[in-house]
Amino acid sequence: MENRIYQGNLKVENSLFNLINEEILPTTTISKEKFWASFENIIEELTQENKNLLEKRDTLQSLIDSWHQNNKYDANNLVEYKNFLKQIGYLIESNESFEVETLNVDEEIAIQAGPQLVVPVKNARFALNAANARWGSLYDALYGTDVISKEGDLAPTKEYNIKRGEAVVSYAKKFLDESIPLENGSFKDVKEFKIYEDTLQFILTDNSTTNLINKEKFLGYISNKTNPKALIFKNNNLHIQILLDKQSFIGKLDIAGIKDIVLESAVSTIMDCEDSIAAVDALDKVEVYRNWFGLMKGDLEESFLKDGKTITRKLNDDIVYKSLDGKEKVLHGRSLLFVRNVGHLMTNPAILDKNDEEVFEGIMDCMITVLCSLVDIEQKNSKSNSREKSVYIVKPKMHGPEEVAFAVKLFEKVEKALNIPKNTIKIGIMDEERRTTINLKECIKEAKQRVVFINTGFLDRTGDEIHTSMLAGAFVAKTKMKEQTWIKAYESWNVDIGLECGLQGKAQIGKGMWAMPDEMAKMMTEKISHPKSGANTAWVPSPTAAVLHAMHYHKINVFEIQNELKNKKRASIDELLSLALLDENEIMSKDEIKKELDNNAQSILGYVVRWIDAGIGCSKVPDINNIALMEDRATLRISSQHLANWIEHGICTKDEVMDSLKNMAIIVDKQNENDPSYINMAPLYDGFAFKSACDLVFKGKAQPSGYTEPLLHKYRQEFKLNNL
Ligand SMILES: CC(=O)SCCNC(=O)CCNC(=O)[C@H](O)C(C)(C)COP(=O)(O)OP(=O)(O)OC[C@H]1O[C@@H](n2cnc3c(N)ncnc32)[C@H](O)[C@@H]1OP(=O)(O)O
Numbered sequence: 234m235e236n237r238i239y240q241g242n243l244k245v246e247n248s249l250f251n252l253i254n255e256e257i258l259p260t261t262t263i264s265k266e267k268f269w270a271s272f273e274n275i276i277e278e279l280t281q282e283n284k285n286l287l288e289k290r291d292t293l294q295s296l297i298d299s300w301h302q303n304n305k306y307d308a309n310n311l312v313e314y315k316n317f318l319k320q321i322g323y324l325i326e327s328n329e330s331f332e333v334e335t336l337n338v339d340e341e342i343a344i345q346a347g348p349q350l351v352v353p354v355k356n357a358r359f360a361l362n363a364a365n366a367r368w369g370s371l372y373d374a375l376y377g378t379d380v381i382s383k384e385g386d387l388a389p390t391k392e393y394n395i396k397r398g399e400a401v402v403s404y405a406k407k408f409l410d411e412s413i414p415l416e417n418g419s420f421k422d423v424k425e426f427k428i429y430e431d432t433l434q435f436i437l438t439d440n441s442t443t444n445l446i447n448k449e450k451f452l453g454y455i456s457n458k459t460n461p462k463a464l465i466f467k468n469n470n471l472h473i474q475i476l477l478d479k480q481s482f483i484g485k486l487d488i489a490g491i492k493d494i495v496l497e498s499a500v501s502t503i504m505d506c507e508d509s510i511a512a513v514d515a516l517d518k519v520e521v522y523r524n525w526f527g528l529m530k531g532d533l534e535e536s537f538l539k540d541g542k543t544i545t546r547k548l549n550d551d552i553v554y555k556s557l558d559g560k561e562k563v564l565h566g567r568s569l570l571f572v573r574n575v576g577h578l579m580t581n582p583a584i585l586d587k588n589d590e591e592v593f594e595g596i597m598d599c600m601i602t603v604l605c606s607l608v609d610i611e612q613k614n615s616k617s618n619s620r621e622k623s624v625y626i627v628k629p630k631m632h633g634p635e636e637v638a639f640a641v642k643l644f645e646k647v648e649k650a651l652n653i654p655k656n657t658i659k660i661g662i663m664d665e666e667r668r669t670t671i672n673l674k675e676c677i678k679e680a681k682q683r684v685v686f687i688n689t690g691f692l693d694r695t696g697d698e699i700h701t702s703m704l705a706g707a708f709v710a711k712t713k714m715k716e717q718t719w720i721k722a723y724e725s726w727n728v729d730i731g732l733e734c735g736l737q738g739k740a741q742i743g744k745g746m747w748a749m750p751d752e753m754a755k756m757m758t759e760k761i762s763h764p765k766s767g768a769n770t771a772w773v774p775s776p777t778a779a780v781l782h783a784m785h786y787h788k789i790n791v792f793e794i795q796n797e798l799k800n801k802k803r804a805s806i807d808e809l810l811s812l813a814l815l816d817e818n819e820i821m822s823k824d825e826i827k828k829e830l831d832n833n834a835q836s837i838l839g840y841v842v843r844w845i846d847a848g849i850g851c852s853k854v855p856d857i858n859n860i861a862l863m864e865d866r867a868t869l870r871i872s873s874q875h876l877a878n879w880i881e882h883g884i885c886t887k888d889e890v891m892d893s894l895k896n897m898a899i900i901v902d903k904q905n906e907n908d909p910s911y912i913n914m915a916p917l918y919d920g921f922a923f924k925s926a927c928d929l930v931f932k933g934k935a936q937p938s939g940y941t942e943p944l945l946h947k948y949r950q951e952f953k954l955n956n957l
Pocket residue numbers: 350351352353358359360362363505508509539690692693746750774775776851852853863864865867868
């Protein structure tokens with residue numbers, strides 16, 4: 234534990250105090266006295282209300298639990314169940330129509346449909362990479378992934394595999410043919426590009442010339458007309474750059490001298506302070522805030538060793554090009570950044586209040602991340618984020634409209650404290666708790682002047698689905714959850730409500746994470762369903778996935794789809810409330826059950842061991858079929874709640890789960906054998922990581938909303954105390 238500084242009635246850990254006083258406040262016009270006094274006031278004014286909201290969650294959960302103990306949930310007749318939910322205030326009537334009124338929204342959100350990248354902001358190397366992932370190499374994304382088959386002649390080799398390279402170029406040129414088609418021929422036949430006064434012409438291998446079918450899709454060029462370094466195009470509001478260099482390694486092999494095709498990819502990025510990071514104390518929070526501040530100032534840098542070389546990563550510059558009339562134009566060089574604060578649940582020891590209680594972390598995140606953003610709002614930074622002078626906060630894990638209203642109240646207070654105009658702070662509402670989904674319209678209404686997205690966080694939402702109805706019965710296997718009625722209804726309900734509330738042109742209607750970071754071929758066939766469903770953004774786990782997913786938005790014009798959907802009948806509340814319970818007549822074999830236990834146990838342990846022992850909040854963990862899955866706190870919530878639910882309903886015993894955890898610990902230890910700092914869980918099973926995995930499952934029923942963070946924080950703090 235560090236020393237605390239007494240500041241008014243607050244006790245602030247040294248490292249955080251110094252970061253704010255010595256590094257952040259000097260870049261603003263706000264005095265230390267004013268900052269700390271207003272911060273203390275906000276904590277004083279909102280702490281009790283925050284506690285009340287959490288109590289309400291518990292009260293509703295107990296009422297729902299006892300209803301299930303005393304009533305049989307009947308999937309064919311939900312009248313009584315719905316009446317009960319209304320009576321306790323869980324389901325709220327919502328009739329009044331309205332449209333959102335959000336102003337000063339950057340175009341990346343309002344009018345560009347494209348991928349949204351998420352990144353743990355505690356990791357500066359990744360965070361910088363993400364911010365720069367606005368523009369990504371299509372050739373690299375194809376060459377490095379299974380979108381191009383890795384079999385036979387095409388398999389990646391130590392040296393550049395020319396055959397694989399040819400397959401990449403052929404795929405990429407086919408993409409150009411579809412996105413910016415030529416009147417005649419194909420990009421494969423183009424041997425030269427010629428820029429004239431008012432047009433771009435393409436010379437084909439048979440010496441004929443052709444044009445784009447839609448000439449306006451060519452915007453301009455970089456450097457000079459006779460020898461351009463790049464040609465810039467636009468399709469569906471997304472840019473494409475064809476990079477030309479006949480001397481480069483790849484350009485030499487290409488008939489037109491194309492060295493790469495660069496796509497506008499991660500149009501926006503969420504810098505995550507929540508489920509993908511492990512931040513349990515002031516020192517962790519300081520890393521998080523310092524990185525976010527660096528991104529806002531525009532000068533974040535990170536040096537690291539890669540392939541034997543030291544690399545220094547910085548934020549990219551904007552891209553300057555010339556339009557046909559010779560005028561200079563600028564394309565934003567970086568992804569538009571949101572910051573995901575934590576939700577309303579957790580407290581953090583970084584600051585204690587007048588009662589020596591830890592302050593709510595959501596309040597702290599808001600005050601400090603917005604303070605860090607002043608330099609951007611006031612446009613005093615070297616590289617800008619929002620040109621509309623807005624700050625974009627993603628608020629996760631809110632339960633229902635009252636909790637959204639509370640976030641809005643916090644934003645108002647922070648704006649006053651930091652002297653910024655009302656409604657500067659925008660909100661991305663994660664639609665990831667059941668009480669938010671079923672009352673989504675009312676939730677949006679509470680934030681109608683600030684809302685910039687509603688996103689289906691289906692992973693948390695699945696965890697909440699299980700936890701809320703823990704006592705209703707045993708749920709279907711984890712792998713079957715995505716096929717269930719409730720989740721399909723939830724996904725379309727979110728789009729329909731978003732359109733009904735006028736989000737189009739003002740806010741994103743977003744879809745969730747692609748959680749198989751190495752399965753890019755599969756992503757290319759499946760994730761096109763997101764733009765097809767009317768979502769103008771969807772989450773990807775890496776810059777490479779962003780480049781690939783961007784192609785979907787060239788194929789699909791989301792805004793046209795949204796227009797078609799506008800008057801569609803929306804999913805019913807009954808579908809939303811239909812529980813994915815196992816059919817009582819369906820007997821699962823011992824083997825099927827064991828497979829499910831092992832799969833869950835392996836995900837839990839593989840993730841938790843890195844969280845507790847190494848402080849890593851997002852990991853790639855193989856499942857039992859050896860597919861690497863992105864695991865974060867939301868996926869952990871699903872696995873742990875699922876096991877808790879099966880124990881509760883006698884599908885398996887506690888002992889069987891314990892056996893599975895022990896067996897899987899051996900496998901996870903083996904998977905990590907090349908990491909010199911790794912601490913084995915087996916054969917003693919007495920480390921903090923293994924204990925936390927056990928608690929997450931065996932105490933899962935009692936965890937607030939089934940969340941994993943209280944136990945993760947407790948065990949990580951204990952680990953730090955004993956080992957660091
Ligand atoms: C339910 C939810 O809340 S989902 C939201 C939370 N989830 C996330 O944020 C997922 C973010 N993704 C990640 O953290 C990572 O991609 C992981 C953990 C899934 C995989 O990480 P790794 O195993 O290190 O990935 P891998 O070895 O394939 O790639 C590492 C490279 O890709 C880059 N990279 C990977 N993911 C990202 C990312 N999200 N943003 C930026 N760069 C990334 C790294 O910078 C690194 O490149 P570098 O060496 O040039 O720096």
